[in-house]
Amino acid sequence: MNVSRSEPGLLLAAGIATIALLWSPAVSGQASKNRPVIAGCPSVSAKFHPCALEKAKTFSPPRMPDGTPNLQGIWDAPLAMGFQNIEDFPGDRSPGGFGPAVTVIVDPADGRVPYFPWARAQREENIKKYIDPYAQCLPTGVPRQMANFRTRQITQSGSMISIVNEAGGHIFRVVYMDGRPHLSPAFKLWMGDSLGHWDGNTLVIETTNFNGRWWYDSEGHFASDALKVTERLTLVDPDTLHYQATMEDPKVYTRPWTIVFPLERIKEKGYEQMEEACHEGDHDAAGFVLGGYQPYLGPRFPQ
Amino acid sequence: MKPIVCALALIALVPALSHGQSRVQRTADGKPDLSGIWQVMNTAAWDIQAHNAQKGVPAGPGVVDGNELPYTREALTKKKSNYENRATADPESKCYLPGVPRITYMPFPFQIVQTPAQVTFLYEYAHAVRNIFVNTPHIEGQLFWWMGDSRGRWEGDTLVVDVTDFNDETWFDRAGNLHSDALHVVERYTPLDADHITYEATIEDPKVFTRPWQMSMILNRHKEKNFRLLEYECFSF
Numbered sequence: 001m002n003v004s005r006s007e008p009g010l011l012l013a014a015g016i017a018t019i020a021l022l023w024s025p026a027v028s029g030q031a032s033k034n035r036p037v038i039a040g041c042p043s044v045s046a047k048f049h050p051c052a053l054e055k056a057k058t059f060s061p062p063r064m065p066d067g068t069p070n071l072q073g074i075w076d077a078p079l080a081m082g083f084q085n086i087e088d089f090p091g092d093r094s095p096g097g098f099g100p101a102v103t104v105i106v107d108p109a110d111g112r113v114p115y116f117p118w119a120r121a122q123r124e125e126n127i128k129k130y131i132d133p134y135a136q137c138l139p140t141g142v143p144r145q146m147a148n149f150r151t152r153q154i155t156q157s158g159s160m161i162s163i164v165n166e167a168g169g170h171i172f173r174v175v176y177m178d179g180r181p182h183l184s185p186a187f188k189l190w191m192g193d194s195l196g197h198w199d200g201n202t203l204v205i206e207t208t209n210f211n212g213r214w215w216y217d218s219e220g221h222f223a224s225d226a227l228k229v230t231e232r233l234t235l236v237d238p239d240t241l242h243y244q245a246t247m248e249d250p251k252v253y254t255r256p257w258t259i260v261f262p263l264e265r266i267k268e269k270g271y272e273q274m275e276e277a278c279h280e281g282d283h284d285a286a287g288f289v290l291g292g293y294q295p296y297l298g299p300r301f302p303q
Numbered sequence: 304m305k306p307i308v309c310a311l312a313l314i315a316l317v318p319a320l321s322h323g324q325s326r327v328q329r330t331a332d333g334k335p336d337l338s339g340i341w342q343v344m345n346t347a348a349w350d351i352q353a354h355n356a357q358k359g360v361p362a363g364p365g366v367v368d369g370n371e372l373p374y375t376r377e378a379l380t381k382k383k384s385n386y387e388n389r390a391t392a393d394p395e396s397k398c399y400l401p402g403v404p405r406i407t408y409m410p411f412p413f414q415i416v417q418t419p420a421q422v423t424f425l426y427e428y429a430h431a432v433r434n435i436f437v438n439t440p441h442i443e444g445q446l447f448w449w450m451g452d453s454r455g456r457w458e459g460d461t462l463v464v465d466v467t468d469f470n471d472e473t474w475f476d477r478a479g480n481l482h483s484d485a486l487h488v489v490e491r492y493t494p495l496d497a498d499h500i501t502y503e504a505t506i507e508d509p510k511v512f513t514r515p516w517q518m519s520m521i522l523n524r525h526k527e528k529n530f531r532l533l534e535y536e537c538f539s540f
Contacts, residue, residue, distance in 0.1 A: 065331065072418075137538070138536065138538075138539055139430060139534075139536060155416050155418060155421075155423065157338055157416050157417065157418065158338060160416075162414075162416045162423065162425065164423060164425070164432055164434075169430075170400070170429065170430045170431050170432045171430045172425050172430055172432055174414060174425065174531065174532060176531065180529040181529070183531075187533065189533065189534050190534055190536055190539070191430075191534065193531075213539075270439070272434065272436060273434060275446075275448040275449065275450055277399075277400055277448075277449050279398060279399070279429075279538045280399045280400055280449060280472075
């Protein structure tokens with residue numbers, strides 16, 4: 001079992017966390033990172049991306065009574081591994097650490113976040129100095145919500161879509177589909193303000209109003225409060241979603257960049273998300289502080 | 304005569320709908336549609352019993368039927384000590400999940416997402432979530448969850464939610480009212496009209512109370528244009 005600073009849920013003192021963990025098929029996600037094929041496509045993001053979108057062209061998704069594609073269900077992100085590192089990752093040498101992983105970034109083609117030079121340096125500093133906010137049970141932000149360990153449940157109801165996670169200690173997002181405008185930029189939220197619409201069979205979600213305090217992964221990749229995330233969710237077959245997110249943040253990146261990974265339906269009948277308290281049983285944050293790490297409060301922009 | 308009878312009948316109906324009441328919305332399967340964003344308008348978050356005002360605490364009539372809580376002698380002693388130490392002993396002061404029914408009457412809105420098989424409650428407070436599974440049995444064995452294991456069923460127009468498997472670490476309010484891990488809550492959500500739900504909760508806990516007791520209050524729909532949940536990420540401050 002992998003226990004790293006990226007997964008506070010695994011470190012809960014409460015015994016019930018163990019039960020939730022043992023129940024969850026996503027635990028085996030650690031092993032499934034080596035699955036070479038998902039939905040008939042190569043599982044590496046750069047190859048999955050064009051292959052899955054090609055398959056989606058000929059797939060007719062199930063539909064809700066109002067005719068929109070039915071994306072409802074409980075979804076696992078078996079290859080995203082909770083985002084240990086969104087770039088190429090050589091592996092974590094600490095005991096029980098993560099194995100190597102291939103970047104989920106499909107654009108730019110080098111698979112690296114297009115940081116301004118100061119921002120690349122900030123990212124290096126993040127790893128050395130700061131605690132991953134998620135390891136303190138703070139909300140994941142987006143797109144980490146979609147890559148996080150264990151499952152997320154998508155529910156379509158009237159003019160809104162909810163996305164509710166099991167892990168990370170109670171987090172969720174409500175996506176409004178009713179054409180309302182975004183919140184005033186004065187509002188800064190961990191999970192942002194999500195508005196959605198349909199582009200053919202693809203659910204498009206645009207999220208703004210972030211607070212710039214979370215990381216994408218355990219390895220210090222970050223954004224500012226100017227971030228806009230545009231997600232695209234497309235059914236490839238009845239049980240696989242092509243998940244794509246494009247990040248724009250003119251304060252931190254030289255250009256927009258895009259990640260892709262598959263989401264897989266949990267097909268177990270009667271599967272239920274369980275309670276995962278996080279902060280309530282969190283004792284490892286104190287360990288990080290003792291280890292000299294500091295809470296991360298957001299990027300420090302160059303003067 | 305008939306047209307006159309009809310006219311009289313109409314006149315009789317008009318007052319019933321003229322006080323701003325509107326009909327309960329229904330889902331495709333005919334159940335009351337509880338979807339929307341709701342919030343109480345009372346002071347139960349501070350004290351579920353009748354209480355005078357204090358600095359920072361508005362006075363309130365309480366939400367407990369009959370007002371008295373049937374504590375055992377030991378539990379009453381504990382309650383008094385909780386009250387004395389409430390500034391630091393209240394689990395809310397540590398930003399823990401507040402439990403049920405307390406989450407319902409905290410001073411934050413919450414959103415109900417309803418499908419036939421599952422009614423999900425999303426709370427602005429700390430992104431707390433309750434999944435209420437409809438017509439399914441409780442999980443076997445004893446769990447110790449902050450928010451309990453919630454199982455719902457429809458009795459006519461009332462959503463009845465049976466909640467068990469609590470831990471003993473949450474309170475009912477900021478006044479130190481307590482329960483044990485033997486807590487059993489039965490909630491009843493009954494729409495009054497399109498914009499109000501009557502909320503009743505029956506509390507049983509033989510380790511703490513000598514008999515079951517009830518609380519009741521009204522949930523009000525947020526009707527402000529484009530209203531949405533924001534965030535109160537308690538432990539991030």
